[in-house]
Amino acid sequence: MGAVKVLVTGGCGYIGSATARWLSQRGAAVTVLDDLSEGHRSAWDGEFVELDLLDRDALHQWAERKEFDGVIHFAARCYVGESVQQPIRYWRANVVPVIHLCEVMQGVPLVFSSTCATFGDPLTPTLAEDHPQNPVNPYGATKAAVERLLRDREEAGEGAFAALRYFNAAGACPSGEHGEHHDPETHLIPLACQAALGRRDELTVFGTDWDTPDGTCVRDYIHIDDLASAHEIALRRILDGGSSGAWNLGTGIGVSVKEILDAVGECLGSPVPFVEGPRRLGDPECLVADPSLAKAELGWKASYTDIERLISTAAVWHQNHPEGYSS
Numbered sequence: 001m002g003a004v005k006v007l008v009t010g011g012c013g014y015i016g017s018a019t020a021r022w023l024s025q026r027g028a029a030v031t032v033l034d035d036l037s038e039g040h041r042s043a044w045d046g047e048f049v050e051l052d053l054l055d056r057d058a059l060h061q062w063a064e065r066k067e068f069d070g071v072i073h074f075a076a077r078c079y080v081g082e083s084v085q086q087p088i089r090y091w092r093a094n095v096v097p098v099i100h101l102c103e104v105m106q107g108v109p110l111v112f113s114s115t116c117a118t119f120g121d122p123l124t125p126t127l128a129e130d131h132p133q134n135p136v137n138p139y140g141a142t143k144a145a146v147e148r149l150l151r152d153r154e155e156a157g158e159g160a161f162a163a164l165r166y167f168n169a170a171g172a173c174p175s176g177e178h179g180e181h182h183d184p185e186t187h188l189i190p191l192a193c194q195a196a197l198g199r200r201d202e203l204t205v206f207g208t209d210w211d212t213p214d215g216t217c218v219r220d221y222i223h224i225d226d227l228a229s230a231h232e233i234a235l236r237r238i239l240d241g242g243s244s245g246a247w248n249l250g251t252g253i254g255v256s257v258k259e260i261l262d263a264v265g266e267c268l269g270s271p272v273p274f275v276e277g278p279r280r281l282g283d284p285e286c287l288v289a290d291p292s293l294a295k296a297e298l299g300w301k302a303s304y305t306d307i308e309r310l311i312s313t314a315a316v317w318h319q320n321h322p323e324g325y326s327s
């Protein structure tokens with residue numbers, strides 16, 4: 001990465017901190033900006049500023065004395081269910097900070113943390129970049145809106161962008177020091193690890209009557225280090241004058257909820273206690289990436305394609321950090 005100066009917003013969060021560490025280990029001068037509303041201060045031990053991107057004046061004041069070659073913007077709210085209940089909060093939290101950032105970072109290339117939720121219900125078995133974007137919840141809609149904002153900014157010559165649409169971010173840093181910690185936790189793999197370790201009673205499988213091989217939902221789980229490497233490649237591309245664009249980041253492999261529970265049980269040597277429940281509102285049946293464009297244009301592909309290998313990284317984190325970053 002060399003000595004490029006990179007601002008990582010939301011760099012104390014799950015994917016943000018993995019990317020900040022990844023870039024820093026490769027020689028980038030990384031500054032993390034986070035308001036710590038969701039992130040964990042101990043997830044990042046480098047240059048840090050605590051700042052709320054909604055506070056336009058504070059951002060302007062801070063940024064006046066700074067210069068960055070590139071920005072990677074992670075800071076956002078990211079719960080689908082919450083976005084349905086609190087849409088205005090999501091529009092404010094996910095769109096306004098980007099406007100403020102673009103105002104202070106005129107001309108600076110920006111990598112944006114987007115999502116497969118911008119597509120809405122899949123019309124094809126795997127999702128390629130040209131799949132229509134019809135988000136079915138406010139979370140996906142805010143991310144799609146920011147993609148549009150960044151395209152408009154780029155077309156006006158105000159800065160290149162790379163929108164990276166993640167599928168299901170998963171796993172932990174292989175050293176076991178960093179991992180997933182949300183409060184409250186809603187994601188399948190951490191819940192399954194906690195249940196297998198006896199830290200919660202059981203988890204509920206949301207629907208067993210889907211039209212999938214075992215009746216449970218299918219997702220594409222992508223390791224956070226694979227996401228981090230994609231950010232490095234995308235940033236380098238737009239810093240070097242390559243064209244802007246949006247890329248889907250996944251393995252291309254679908255894994256069912258039951259397969260995840262089996263793999264977690266296997267990795268932790270103890271079965272995951274679960275009950276079968278109704279479908280969760282807003283859940284698509286199957287979300288799997290077609291990662292060919294990222295391979296062709298970015299030269300990127302996932303290295304964690306074996307689900308047990310991916311889950312074993314999460315299992316180590318949860319075993320060693322029963323309370324996450326509070327441990």
Ligand code: UDP
Pocket residue numbers: 080168186187188189191203204205206207217218219257280283
């Ligand atoms: N899931 C589940 N029980 C839970 C949490 C999640 O069955 O307690 C399912 C969920 O319906 C989805 C998959 O696990 O099919 C992954 O959900 P997660 O919340 O981890 O990520 P999402 O796909 O919503 O981004």
